[in-house]
Amino acid sequence: MRLRTYARPHAARLLVLLFSAAAAQALQIVGPLLTQRLIDGPVRHRTTDGLWVLAGLALLAALLIQVSDYIGRRAHATGSVGIETALRTDLYGHMQRLSLSFHERWQSGQLLSRATSDLRAVGSFLAFGSVFIVLQTVTYLGVSIVLISIYWPLGLLVTAGVLPVMVLTYGLSRSYLPLSRRLQDEVGDLTSLVEESVLGFRTIRAFGRHRYLNEKFAEAAGQVKRTGLAQGMVIARYWPAIEAVPGFLLGATLLGGAHAVANGAMTVGELVAFVGLLTFAIWPLDSLGWLLGEAQQAATAAQRVYEILDAEPGIVDRTPTEQLDVRGHLRFEDVSFRYPTEKDPVLQHVDLDVRPGETLALAGVSGSGKTTLTLLVDRLHDVSGGRITLDGVDIRDLPLETLRTHVSAAFEDPTLFSASVRENITLGRPDATDEEVAAALRIAQAEFAYDLPWGLDTRIGEKGLSLSGGQRQRLALARAVVGRPRVLVLDDPLSALDVETEALVEKALRTVLTGTTALLVVHRPSTVVLADRVALLDGGTIAAVGTHEELLATVPAYRNVLDATPQEVPR
C-alpha cells in the first residue's frame, strides 16, 4: 500500500497491461468454445457447413491475442522500468540526505543490495505481479462461471479447488517469508564482504590474508547456500501438494464428465470444451500460488527498502534565517558531543572563539577528539550539548546549503570521485571560474594536474588515472580552498606530502589562511607554524589555548604531544 505512490504515475500503463492481458485471456477461452461448436456441429453432423466461419473466428482470435500480447508487454516494460527508476532515485536521494552517523552504522553491502536486488523485486512485482494477481483472480472467476454454465456440478467442484490452494499457499508463505528475509540480509553481508576485499585488495595481499578471506567468504556463501536450500525444502514440501490440486480436478472432471455424457447430461462437445477450459482455470490456480510467493518476496524487499527510506535524515534545516554575509567568526559555546552508538561523550565543555581570519590549530594525542570537533563545524554531526555559532548565529539555524558553501573541508583521507580533475575540484562550487580553479591548484601545489594526459579533463578516482597519496591529498586541498571559503576546516591535510612539497604548500596556504577563519588539525610542529593560536585537546576537553610558543613554554603535555609525533622530520 505504501508503494502505491510509485505505481500511481504509471496507472495508465498498468491499466493497459491489465486490459490487454484480460483481453488475451478472454480470447484464449474462445478456443475451447469454438471446439465445442465444431464437435457438436460439423463433426457430429458430418458436414462442412459453418466450418469456414469457425476457422475464421479461430484465426481472428489468434491474431487479436498476438496484438494484445504486444501491447501488454510494452506497457509492462515501460511501467516496470519507470517504477523501479523512481524508487531508486528516491532511495539514492534519501541516502545522500542521511547523516554521517547513519552511514557509519550501516554496512555498505546492505545498502547496495537494497538499492539493487531488493528494488528490482519491488519494481517488477508492482508492474507485473500485482496486475497479474488481479487478472488471474478475475480469470479464475470468469472461467468458473463459464464452467458452471456448461455443467454446474463439475463447475462448482473446479471453483472450490481454489480453497486447498489458498490454504497450502498460506502455509508456504509462513515458512518461506522469514527465510526469504534472512536470505536477503545474508546476501547483503556477502556483498559487504566482496566490497571490502575489493577495496582492501592491496592490504589483504600485502598481509597474505587472501586465504583467510577466502575462508570467510566461503563461510558466508555457505550460509547463503544453506538458507537458499532451506527455502528450496519449503517449496519442495508445499509445491507438489499445490500442483496436485489441478491434477485432481482434471481427474474428477474426466470421470464425472464421462458419466454425465453417458447419462445425457452433457454433450461430447461440452465435455471437450469443459476440459479445454479447465486448463485455463488451472493456470490461474497454479500461478496464483507462484504470484503470492512473489508478492511475499516483494513485501520483504519493500520492508528492507523502507528501513532506509524511513530513517530520519537527522541533520536538517531548522527554521532557516535569511542568508548571511558571513565574516567567519566561529564560536564553540560549551559544546559537548556523544556518538549515538556510544555511552560516553567524546567532547565535553568545549569553549573556543576563533575570530574572523584567525587560524586555530587543534593538537592532542590520538583519540582526543580533534577530528570529531572538525566534523561538527560542517554539521556532519550535530552537537549533543551547547552550540556552535557562525557570526553569532547558531549553525543549526543556518540553511545547510549556506553553511556548507561558507565552510569548506579537507579530510585526512582524501576521497576523489571517478570524474575529471576539474569536476573533483569544483565539487562544492560547480560555478568556480577557471581562474579560481587555477588559484586553488597553485595553493595546493597541485599544478601537476595540468601535465596529466588530458590536463584538468583527465579522469581520476576509481577506474581513472592512479595518483599518488600526496597528489590525491593536494587535489583534496585544492577542492577545499577553491573559491576562498570563509571558514576552512583542514584535518591534517599535509600528512602524505614529502617535506619539500609540504613546505611549498604551507607557504601558499599562508596566503589563503590570512583572510580565512581556519581550524587546522595538526600532528607535527611544522604545520603548527601556520596557526595563530593552538588549542590542546585532552580527553575531549580543551586543556589549554595559546600561541605555539606559549604552550611550548608552559604546558608540558603540549610538548609531549608534538614530540611524540612519529612523522616529525628534522628540517
Ligand SMILES: Nc1ncnc2c1ncn2[C@@H]1O[C@H](COP(=O)(O)OP(=O)(O)OP(=O)(O)O)[C@@H](O)[C@H]1O
Ligand atoms: N563514528 C564513531 N563512532 C563512535 N566512536 C567514534 C567514532 N569516530 C571516532 N570515535 C571515537 O571518538 C574518539 C575521538 O576520535 P577522533 O577521531 O575525533 O580523535 P582524533 O583526536 O582526531 O584522533 P587521531 O589524531 O588519531 O585522528 C575516539 O575514542 C574514537 O574511538
